[in-house]
Amino acid sequence: MNEGKPDSKLSQEPSVAPAADPFAPYSEASRAEDLAERRGRWRVVFPVISVAIGVFGMCFQGLFAVQIVFWDTIMASAGMVLTPPPDIIKWTTTAQVAITIPLGIVLIAGSAMLLLRKPLGAKLVMFWAVARLVLVVAGLVAAVVTIKPQVEWGVTLASEMRDEMRKKGVKEEDLPPLPDEAKAQSDGLRNMAIVSIATATWPFVMAIVLTRRHVRAEVASWKQPTNAA
Numbered sequence: 088m089n090e091g092k093p094d095s096k097l098s099q100e101p102s103v104a105p106a107a108d109p110f111a112p113y114s115e116a117s118r119a120e121d122l123a124e125r126r127g128r129w130r131v132v133f134p135v136i137s138v139a140i141g142v143f144g145m146c147f148q149g150l151f152a153v154q155i156v157f158w159d160t161i162m163a164s165a166g167m168v169l170t171p172p173p174d175i176i177k178w179t180t181t182a183q184v185a186i187t188i189p190l191g192i193v194l195i196a197g198s199a200m201l202l203l204r205k206p207l208g209a210k211l212v213m214f215w216a217v218a219r220l221v222l223v224v225a226g227l228v229a230a231v232v233t234i235k236p237q238v239e240w241g242v243t244l245a246s247e248m249r250d251e252m253r254k255k256g257v258k259e260e261d262l263p264p265l266p267d268e269a270k271a272q273s274d275g276l277r278n279m280a281i282v283s284i285a286t287a288t289w290p291f292v293m294a295i296v297l298t299r300r301h302v303r304a305e306v307a308s309w310k311q312p313t314n315a316a
Contacts, residue, residue: 129302130204130305131202133198133201133292133293133296134198134201134202134208134212135202136289137194137197137198137212137289137293138194138195138198138199140194140289141191141192141195144187144191145187145188145191145192148183148184148187148188148191149184149188151180151184152180152181152184155172155176155177155180156177156180156181158171158172159171167251168247169247169248170240170243170244170247172240173236173239173240175233175236176233176236176237176240179229179233183222183226183229186222187222190218190219190222193211193212193214193215193218194211194212194215196208196211197209197210197212197214197215198212204309206306206307206309206310209297209302209306212293212297213293213294213297213298215290215293216290216291216293216297217290217294219286219287219290220287220290220291220294223283223286223287223290224283226286227279227280227283230275230276230279231276231279234272234275234276234279235272237275238266238268238271238272238275239268241266241271242265242266242271245263245266246265248263249262249263249265
């Protein structure tokens with residue numbers, strides 16, 4: 088009888104170590120590092136997009152202004168004589184371009200500074216965002232004020248284009264119909280509202296990004312400490 092004696096076989100069996108935690112390498116420090124890396128992507132992604140938007144916007148505004156200001160010359164080179172835009176459209180377009188192009192320069196310069204981690208870049212881009220949002224509101228008001236002359240000019244152009252097509256031998260039944268002024272005004276206001284919302288989206292996004300706590304803290308860390316005299 089071996090009562091009271093430990094089983095030799097059991098005593099000789101090695102103890103099984105607990106399985107290693109597969110997530111052990113992913114420590115709190117690693118998670119914090121990953122979070123910091125994700126948060127730090129803003130300084131590349133958003134400035135690059137802003138530069139692209141600034142360049143595209145300046146080119147679009149410049150071409151639009153050239154078309155309006157040099158309307159007669161452009162139409163003459165195309166072999167057509169069409170009614171130029173009303174003075175109110177010329178003035179509002181000129182004023183818009185005179186403001187948006189300098190703002191585009193501010194956006195591009197500020198975005199480039201953000202890529203170089205210069206704190207002035209954040210101030211420039213924030214200034215652009217606020218000014219651009221104000222300009223969107225002002226542009227929408229100007230568009231509402233000028234919608235009637237815009238539509239009337241559009242109807243006039245459509246009629247003149249029909250005359251040009253007749254001269255080239257296009258049959259009457261093949262000519263495009265004249266737009267209805269009431270419908271054109273309604274569609275124009277709706278399109279202006281859509282364009283205004285689309286135009287305000289990126290300034291609003293950049294304003295939110297630059298006011299986030301970790302972004303402000305990172306921008307502040309870019310400042311070089313002043314050397315004591």
